[in-house]
Amino acid sequence: MSNVQIITGNQAAAMAARLCGVQVVAAYPITPQSQLSEILSQYVESGTLRAEYVRVESEHSAMTVCISASTVGARVFTATSANGLLYMHEQLHWAAGSRLPIVMCCVNRGVGAPWSIFNDQQDSLSQRDTGWIQIHCRDNQEIMDNVIQAYRIAEQVYAPVMVCYDGFVLSHTMMPVDVPAADATRSFLPPYRPHTILSPENPKNINPVLLPNPRMNAEGILCDGYMEMRYKLQKAMEDAREVIMKTGREFADAFGRDNGGMLWEYRTDDAEVMLSSMGSVAAEAMAAADQLRAEGIQAGVVGIRVFRPFPKEDVVRAFRNAKTIILFEKSISYGYEGGLCSELKAAFYRRDIHAPIHNYIVGLGGRDVKARELVEAARASVEAVRAGTPEKHTSWLNCITE
Amino acid sequence: MPENLFKINAKEYILPGSRACQGCGLSLAYRFALKALRENTIVTLPASCLCVLHGLYPNTPVNIPCLNCTFASTAASASGIVAGLNALNRTDTTVVAFAGDGGSFDMGIQSLSGAAERGTDFIYVSYDNEGYMNTGTQRSSATPMGALTTTTPVLTKQQHKKDFLKIMEAHDLPYVATTSPSYPIDLYEKFVRAKRIKGTRFIHIHVPCPPGWAYPTKDTVRIGRLAVETGVVVLFEIENGKLCFTGRSRTLAEKGNRLPVVNYIERQGRFKKMSIEQLSQFQRWVDNRWNELLERAAKG
Amino acid sequence: MADPAVGEAGKTGDWRDLKPVIDYGKCVPTVKNRPACYLCWLYCPEGVVKADIRVEIDLTYCKGCGICAEECPSKAITMVREETGNE
Numbered sequence: 045m046s047n048v049q050i051i052t053g054n055q056a057a058a059m060a061a062r063l064c065g066v067q068v069v070a071a072y073p074i075t076p077q078s079q080l081s082e083i084l085s086q087y088v089e090s091g092t093l094r095a096e097y098v099r100v101e102s103e104h105s106a107m108t109v110c111i112s113a114s115t116v117g118a119r120v121f122t123a124t125s126a127n128g129l130l131y132m133h134e135q136l137h138w139a140a141g142s143r144l145p146i147v148m149c150c151v152n153r154g155v156g157a158p159w160s161i162f163n164d165q166q167d168s169l170s171q172r173d174t175g176w177i178q179i180h181c182r183d184n185q186e187i188m189d190n191v192i193q194a195y196r197i198a199e200q201v202y203a204p205v206m207v208c209y210d211g212f213v214l215s216h217t218m219m220p221v222d223v224p225a226a227d228a229t230r231s232f233l234p235p236y237r238p239h240t241i242l243s244p245e246n247p248k249n250i251n252p253v254l255l256p257n258p259r260m261n262a263e264g265i266l267c268d269g270y271m272e273m274r275y276k277l278q279k280a281m282e283d284a285r286e287v288i289m290k291t292g293r294e295f296a297d298a299f300g301r302d303n304g305g306m307l308w309e310y311r312t313d314d315a316e317v318m319l320s321s322m323g324s325v326a327a328e329a330m331a332a333a334d335q336l337r338a339e340g341i342q343a344g345v346v347g348i349r350v351f352r353p354f355p356k357e358d359v360v361r362a363f364r365n366a367k368t369i370i371l372f373e374k375s376i377s378y379g380y381e382g383g384l385c386s387e388l389k390a391a392f393y394r395r396d397i398h399a400p401i402h403n404y405i406v407g408l409g410g411r412d413v414k415a416r417e418l419v420e421a422a423r424a425s426v427e428a429v430r431a432g433t434p435e436k437h438t439s440w441l442n443c444i445t446e
Numbered sequence: 447m448p449e450n451l452f453k454i455n456a457k458e459y460i461l462p463g464s465r466a467c468q469g470c471g472l473s474l475a476y477r478f479a480l481k482a483l484r485e486n487t488i489v490t491l492p493a494s495c496l497c498v499l500h501g502l503y504p505n506t507p508v509n510i511p512c513l514n515c516t517f518a519s520t521a522a523s524a525s526g527i528v529a530g531l532n533a534l535n536r537t538d539t540t541v542v543a544f545a546g547d548g549g550s551f552d553m554g555i556q557s558l559s560g561a562a563e564r565g566t567d568f569i570y571v572s573y574d575n576e577g578y579m580n581t582g583t584q585r586s587s588a589t590p591m592g593a594l595t596t597t598t599p600v601l602t603k604q605q606h607k608k609d610f611l612k613i614m615e616a617h618d619l620p621y622v623a624t625t626s627p628s629y630p631i632d633l634y635e636k637f638v639r640a641k642r643i644k645g646t647r648f649i650h651i652h653v654p655c656p657p658g659w660a661y662p663t664k665d666t667v668r669i670g671r672l673a674v675e676t677g678v679v680v681l682f683e684i685e686n687g688k689l690c691f692t693g694r695s696r697t698l699a700e701k702g703n704r705l706p707v708v709n710y711i712e713r714q715g716r717f718k719k720m721s722i723e724q725l726s727q728f729q730r731w732v733d734n735r736w737n738e739l740l741e742r743a744a745k746g
Numbered sequence: 747m748a749d750p751a752v753g754e755a756g757k758t759g760d761w762r763d764l765k766p767v768i769d770y771g772k773c774v775p776t777v778k779n780r781p782a783c784y785l786c787w788l789y790c791p792e793g794v795v796k797a798d799i800r801v802e803i804d805l806t807y808c809k810g811c812g813i814c815a816e817e818c819p820s821k822a823i824t825m826v827r828e829e830t831g832n833e
Contacts, residue, residue, distance in 0.1 A: 067533035070526070096529040101560030105522035108557070112490065112513055112526030118533045134516055241747060242511050242527070244486045244539060249506035249748040251514040253497065259504060262751035267504035451784055451797075458793040462807035463753035466791065468761060469811035473791035501754040509750045630788055656811075664812030664825070667789050 047223045053214035056184045056221050057123065057149045057207070058083035060191035062093045063229040064147075067118040070098040070109035074128040075161045076211035077151040081123065103128040107135035107148075114144040115250060117238040119195065122146070125211055126153035126160075129167045133174070136204075140175025140277060142251055145198030145236065146205075147191060148176075152323065152374070153211040154409040162410020163211040165323060168351075169375035169383045171206070175277050177284055178351040180322040181209040184219040186303050189295065192229055196291045199236050201284045203277070210324040210374075212410065224299055232298050281353045288350055306355030308347045309362055311337070315344025317426055318366040318399075322348045322384065325372050325406060325413055332418035339419075341426055348384065356391045363392070368429050369401045370422050372413070372441070376405050381438045400425075400434035406441040417442055454634055455481040464507040466499045469663030471654040471670060472573055473499060475627035476544075479571065479651075480510060482637030487540045488531075490515055490523040492549045495580045496573065518553045520545040521561035524568045540641055541568040547588035548578045551608055562617035562646045569640050569647045572610065575655040583658040590678075591728055592711075592720035595658075602719050606731050614648045615684075621647040623683040623692075627654070628670030632681055632693040639683070652679045660715025672710040674698075677736040682743070689742045699740055707732050753807070758792075762810030764825040766803050772822035775799050786814035786823060 051059070057080050061069070069088065071081040087093035096113075100106045103124050110120040124132065129150055139146050150168045154160035168178060177197065181187045187209050194205040209215060224232075241248050254270040261267050268276075289305040296302040310330050312318065317336065319329040326347035336343035346362045348355070363369060373382035380386060385403040402425040407413040421441055428436060459480035466473040472495055480487070490513040491497055497514060500506050515523035524543040531537060543561075545554050550572035558570060577595050578584040585595040587608035594602055614622055621643045625633040633651070640647040654669045656662065661669055673679040674694050681695035691699045698704050707729050711717045720728070770776040774783040779799060787797040794804040795814065803814070815823040 068526070068529045070529070096533045098525055098529050099564065100522065100525070101563070102556060104518060105525070105557050105560055108515065108519040108522035109526035109529060112515070112523045113530030113533070114526075115513055116527055116530030116534065116536075118530040120530075135519070138516060242488055242513055244488065244511055247509050247511045247750055249500050249503075249508065249512045249514070249750075252500060252503050252506065252748050254503045259502070261504040261749060262753075451788065460793060461750060461752045461754070462792060462794050462804060463755050463758045464792065465755040468809040469813055470791050474789065477791065477793050501748060503748045505751040505754040506748040507750065507752070507754040627791075662812070664816040666791070666811070667813055667817055 045225070047225070048220050049223055050218050051184065051221050052079070052216055052218050053184045053187050053209050054080040054151070054216070055083060056187040057191055058087065059223060060188045061121045062087050063224060063226055064192060064195050064233055065119065065230065066093070066095055066121040068096045068098065068109065068113040068120045069122065070100050070106045070120070071122045072100055072103045072106050072124065072128060074103070074125050076153060076215045077123050077125045077128070077149070080149065080151065103131040104135055107132040107139060110146045111135065111139050111142060111144060114146050115142065115238070115240045115242050117236065119236045120146055121148070123149035123151060125151045126155045126167045129171060130155060133171065136171055136174040136176060139204045141273070143202040143239065143277065143280070144204055145195070145202055147194040147198055148204065148206050149191065150206050150208045151211045151215045152208055160409035163213050163374070164408045164410065165208070165374040166408070168206060168208045169377070172352055172383065175203065175281065176352065177201070177203055177205040177281070179205065179207050180349055180351060181207065181214065182324065182327045182347060184214055184221045185301070187214065188221050188223065189299070189301060189303055192224065192232065193291050193295050195233050197284065197287050200287050201280050202239055203280050203284060208323065213324045228298060232295070284353050285355070304347065304349045306350045306358040307362060308349055310345040310347070312344035312346060312362065314342055316342040316367040317422060318344055318346050318363055318369050319372065319418065319422060320346045320348065320369065321372040322351060323374070325374060328413060328415050329372065329418055331415035332422060335415065335419045336422055341423070343422065351384070354387055354391070359388055359391050360395050360397065363397060363399065366399045368426055369399050370404065370425050371401060372404050372406045372418060374407045400429055400436070402436045403438045404441045405438060411442060413441070454631070455484060457481065459509045461507045461509065464499050465501060466495070467657060469656045469666045471627050471666050472496060472575065474630065474666070475573060475625070475633060475651045475653055478627070478630045478634045479637050482634045483540060483542060483641060485510070486538065487542055488513070488527055489542050489544055490520060490527060491544045492517045492520045492554065493580070494546045494549055495575065496544055496546070498580060517549055519557050520549050520554050521570060522557040524570070525561045525564070525566050528566055528568055543568060543570045545572060546579070547572060547574040547576060548586045551587050551610055551613070559617065562614065562619060562648070565645050567644055567646070569649065571649045571651060573651040573653045575653040575658055576607070577658050579655050579658045591731070592724040593716045594719055595716070602724065610650060617646065619648055620645040621683070621685055624650045624652070624679065624681055626652045626670045626674060626679055626681065628667045628674065629681065629693050636683060658716070661713055665713065669710070669713060672705070672713065675705045676707045676710045677704045677732050678707060678710055680736065680739055682739065689739065691743055699743070704736065757806050758809050759806045762808065763828055764810045764812060765805060765828050766808065766810070766814055766823050767826045768801060768803070769822045769824070770800065772820045773801055774820055775801060783819065785817050785819060789813050789817045
């Protein structure tokens with residue numbers, strides 16, 4: 045029984061949080077997330093979502109409230125963008141280290157200085173080391189679906205999940221979204237079982253200071269040192285791949301939509317040229333691939349859905365037969381190259397994949413990215429490779445660089 | 447037990463062998479705060495002396511559930527515990543935030559102001575040892591004028607202590623109190639009273655610190671007492687805007703025999719570089735504050 | 747998550763160089779043979795004073811701060827240097 049509504053990305057995210065029965069929301073407004081916070085407060089104040097809404101005074105406090113409410117056993121939700129995400133950076137580390145199943149939407153926006161209110165992915169890229177699972181959305185349907193899956197993943201792995209979607213491009217654009225039924229969503233999400241015990245019945249001291257080495261407790265049992273705790277987070281992230289794949293399959297069974305596991309592929313079966321990206325640009329790349337094929341270039345798209353944990357084996361398999369790889373990124377690791385680019389190259393290390401990788405930085409600060417621009421870039425790269433000059437310094441698409 | 451001591455909860459919530467310094471004023475204060483709060487309490491606290499008192503994993507000396515948080519976020523951490531408990535219909539547990547002067551009035555002021563402004567139903571305790579003591583006695587906004595700290599090592603602190611009362615009063619709180627571990631029964635009673643009130647309750651504890659203030663460990667209670675005897679610390683409570691002096695401060699207010707501040711200053715090594723001019727400014731500051739509070743108490 | 751335990755920082759009695767010694771001839775509850783005074787119990791930051799008729803201090807954990815000796819109204823407690831080589 046489909047229920048297709050024409051809604052913005054922010055509406056989709058808010059509706060998804062409500063369907064998931066979140067119990068505590070703490071969010072601070074920031075463009076282009078603000079409407080998401082507003083819609084949730086509308087739901088709470090009108091009674092369609094029974095949750096505590098904490099109108100915090102900053103993003104740092106928004107994440108703090110999520111951390112402590114989740115510790116107590118409540119299902120929590122927050123969202124932010126750009127400088128708001130950066131402001132809560134310390135707390136992102138804290139949430140991951142605490143092993144809490146917090147779900148947050150990052151409505152991707154460029155960071156200051158100088159100011160931009162428009163879209164790019166520098167905000168979420170710069171948080172890749174914090175221990176959060178990162179899922180990127182191609183369109184508003186994926187926003188709805190990924191938020192729901194995020195809770196199921198988070199509450200099994202006990203790690204927080206960031207669902208990223210492009211600001212304005214998706215957050216403010218209306219698209220058809222098939223909204224899942226409330227009872228079907230409830231069945232898909234078992235109740236949250238906290239691993240943390242913060243209760244007078246069983247007093248414990250949570251997240252105290254740990255020393256470098258393992259130490260004995262009062263019963264003489266050797267307990268983890270700091271490094272063991274950190275290893276466990278890494279192991280959980282590595283094991284999360286299985287949970288993410290399984291959740292995707294189970295979601296497809298329950299709701300009839302498969303958004304890809306760690307990554308999705310479009311016309312890659314016989315592709316020689318692989319375009320790749322994360323988020324809405326990956327959707328644009330699909331149109332670019334069609335155009336390239338019409339010109340006789342065998343193009344396909346590998347869309348990275350999950351950036352953390354990094355889908356190392358999946359990218360090795362997906363890009364195995366590429367003759368040229370063209371990577372469009374809405375972010376850059378300053379002083380080097382696009383973050384995704386470096387990670388792909390590292391994944392291919394000693395795996396016998398030698399295709400040249402051309403990295404294009406695109407759309408920073410909301411500069412529009414058109415399919416035909418992707419086509420032009422891809423064509424230029426293909427020609428350069430054919431002409432025997434496969435190496436290419438990172439390019440900045442549609443940007444004055446002289 | 448003498449009668450007034452009989453009334454005090456005899457249970458100890460801090461097990462012996464904690465990591466606090468010898469003669470730690472915080473340890474004494476916390477002991478009585480927890481006696482008043484009792485078992486049905488959840489504490490949250492930041493990186494601070496109290497965090498160290500709460501011990502290193504995998505052991506803790508404190509028999510009360512506790513959530514550690516980052517330095518800036520104590521009141522927000524408490525807000526989240528309250529919100530989570532409300533969402534889960536577990537509303538009878540008392541949530542108490544315990545942060546130091548830095549965690550309340552420097553880095554922690556934003557989250558404290560936010561939680562208080564929202565009327566969050568919790569007790570916020572600011573234990574004030576007048577410096578960043580956990581990291582080795584650096585200057586905070588709560589350090590008194592004329593004190594040496596490791597970041598005011600030659601010229602001493604130039605500004606007066608930040609007025610936490612005025613800041614907290616701007617938030618329309620149902621209960622504000624000042625306490626001292628040198629008067630444990632007064633402290634205990636205020637925590638008992640606070641526990642019964644709804645809304646944001648703010649309790650300040652003036653905490654003498656032997657290594658930070660440079661005095662012998664045996665003098666912790668004496669120094670705290672001298673602070674009250676000189677009026678540097680005034681014991682009072684404000685319930686719905688009405689201010690009353692309590693305990694020894696009330697007696698001093700009635701009898702008018704406050705000691706000159708030099709009696710308090712001269713016993714502490716941190717004031718050894720205080721100039722005559724600073725001492726006289728400090729005396730004036732103490733006198734002005736005392737008189738303001740007296741006037742206010744008289745108005746009722 | 748850490749669990750409550752005695753001696754989190756070890757046997758903190760080891761921190762002392764001065765230990766409290768009670769003169770029961772002056773200690774008020776002993777002299778009066780009933781509960782009385784107990785200021786040492788009140789002001790001990792560690793809570794290691796047992797407020798019985800015969801007041802006892804747990805020397806395994808007493809840190810030797812000297813507050814009890816300082817506050818005792820009958821001067822019944824003296825801080826005595828620990829002998830070297832003691833456990």
